[in-house]
Amino acid sequence: MIALPSLFRRTALTVAAGLLVFQIASGAAMFVNLVLPLAHRSADDLADLLILSAHIWDELPPEKRSAFQVELREKYGLNLQESGTTLSEEIGLYPYIRFLHAALAARLAPGQLPRLSEDAHEHFQVEFSQGGRQLYFEFSKARVTPSPSWALVWIALSGILATLGLAWLLARRVSAPVARLAEAARRIGTGRQAPLLPEQGDAEFADLAHVFNETSRQLQAQRENQTTLLAGVSHDLRSPLARMKMALGMLAEEYSSPLLLRMDRDIAEMNELIGAQLALARAQEAEKAKKTDIDALLQDLIKAAEAQAPGRLQLRADSRRCVVAIAPMALRRCIGNLLDNALRYGGEREIQVVRRRIKNMIFIGVLDRGPGIPAHLMEAVFRPFYRIESSRNRSTGGSGLGLAITRQLAETHGWQVALKSRIGGGTCIWLLIS
Numbered sequence: 456m457i458a459l460p461s462l463f464r465r466t467a468l469t470v471a472a473g474l475l476v477f478q479i480a481s482g483a484a485m486f487v488n489l490v491l492p493l494a495h496r497s498a499d500d501l502a503d504l505l506i507l508s509a510h511i512w513d514e515l516p517p518e519k520r521s522a523f524q525v526e527l528r529e530k531y532g533l534n535l536q537e538s539g540t541t542l543s544e545e546i547g548l549y550p551y552i553r554f555l556h557a558a559l560a561a562r563l564a565p566g567q568l569p570r571l572s573e574d575a576h577e578h579f580q581v582e583f584s585q586g587g588r589q590l591y592f593e594f595s596k597a598r599v600t601p602s603p604s605w606a607l608v609w610i611a612l613s614g615i616l617a618t619l620g621l622a623w624l625l626a627r628r629v630s631a632p633v634a635r636l637a638e639a640a641r642r643i644g645t646g647r648q649a650p651l652l653p654e655q656g657d658a659e660f661a662d663l664a665h666v667f668n669e670t671s672r673q674l675q676a677q678r679e680n681q682t683t684l685l686a687g688v689s690h691d692l693r694s695p696l697a698r699m700k701m702a703l704g705m706l707a708e709e710y711s712s713p714l715l716l717r718m719d720r721d722i723a724e725m726n727e728l729i730g731a732q733l734a735l736a737r738a739q740e741a742e743k744a745k746k747t748d749i750d751a752l753l754q755d756l757i758k759a760a761e762a763q764a765p766g767r768l769q770l771r772a773d774s775r776r777c778v779v780a781i782a783p784m785a786l787r788r789c790i791g792n793l794l795d796n797a798l799r800y801g802g803e804r805e806i807q808v809v810r811r812r813i814k815n816m817i818f819i820g821v822l823d824r825g826p827g828i829p830a831h832l833m834e835a836v837f838r839p840f841y842r843i844e845s846s847r848n849r850s851t852g853g854s855g856l857g858l859a860i861t862r863q864l865a866e867t868h869g870w871q872v873a874l875k876s877r878i879g880g881g882t883c884i885w886l887l888i889s
Contacts, residue, residue: 467626478614502558538591742782801825
């Protein structure tokens with residue numbers, strides 16, 4: 456079966472994709488229309504301050520320039536001095552400084568280009584000529600308050616986190632009721648009473664829960680009525696069958712007739728068929744788990760079958776002791792039916808019972824060397840009353856309920872039954888207990 460994406464995953468991806476597109480579009484609009492204009496405006500203001508400071512410094516008499524330098528440093532964080540060397544231009548990846556470079560170039564005289572650089576002490580340097588002198592400005596990187604790149608990172612990060620959180624909440628809100636419904640339906644499928652779903656929340660989910668609860672109650676009532684009906688039918692049919700068998704036994708003491716023998720066999724077959732039908736109905740009732748030695752149970756079943764086919768059955772189990780909490784009567788009935796099926800249809804060759812334990816899973820297989828089952832009939836043989844041998848002869852085929860009872864018991868207790876063709880001929884039926 457192809458693995459399909461879950462409702463939670465598809466809903467979360469759909470919501471997240473839509474929200475991410477919205478976040479990207481809104482983030483880009485905010486960055487282009489708000490962050491970048493603010494960064495350009497701030498760069499323009501700083502460029503105006505630098506050029507104005509250079510003009511004032513150039514016009515001041517030499518004895519007052521030192522006081523002006525102190526005032527610039529204290530009020531604006533700018534260190535101003537006259538430069539005797541040419542500044543090497545290295546500004547790295549700083550969008551704001553590039554904006555400042557463009558703003559200064561636009562305000563200086565044509566052909567007079569500013570030079571910007573940075574040092575290892577978290578400072579930027581700006582150099583341009585004023586009144587025939589090279590002026591040198593230095594200011595801390597902390598003074599550059601607009602950070603367009605960081606703003607973009609914060610917008611993207613917050614948008615992604617908000618989108619993922621909202622997508623998870625919405626997907627959870629949609630998928631959680633469906634998951635509860637699936638679990639409840641699964642319990643009903645295994646014959647157990649499902650807990651009532653909460654009839655609250657959104658109107659659609661509340662209505663769905665109400666319909667499901669009503670259906671669950673009706674199914675439970677039908678199951679109980681079916682069990683009661685079958686019990687009544689069993690009593691009402693088996694009592695006259697017992698009287699008929701007793702009467703036939705009394706007649707057989709006085710008269711010997713093939714007709715009486717045939718009637719006695721028919722009564723026995725009817726009694727067996729009624730018992731199989733009751734077993735199929737009761738297979739829907741879960742049995743309480745008990746600590747069980749699986750190997751000992753299999754040995755008991757093999758010993759019981761040895762009376763019918765001496766020396767034909769063999770148990771193969773791995774070395775580890777297998778004691779687990781399990782429904783013992785259900786397991787005994789399942790394996791017993793599989794053994795009866797193998798003895799009936801497996802020919803005269805050896806039948807192997809295999810028990811393996813892999814991690815927390817137990818595999819129990821019944822392997823025969825009979826004629827096998829065609830691939831297109833491997834599912835059909837689990838249907839009630841279905842037999843590959845179509846003559847309906849009781850000597851060549853059973854009631855057709857053995858494998859149906861086995862599958863019903865397995866599904867009720869959460870086990871799995873798998874039927875496969877055996878290499879070299881024959882059939883192997885595996886019971887998987889997890």
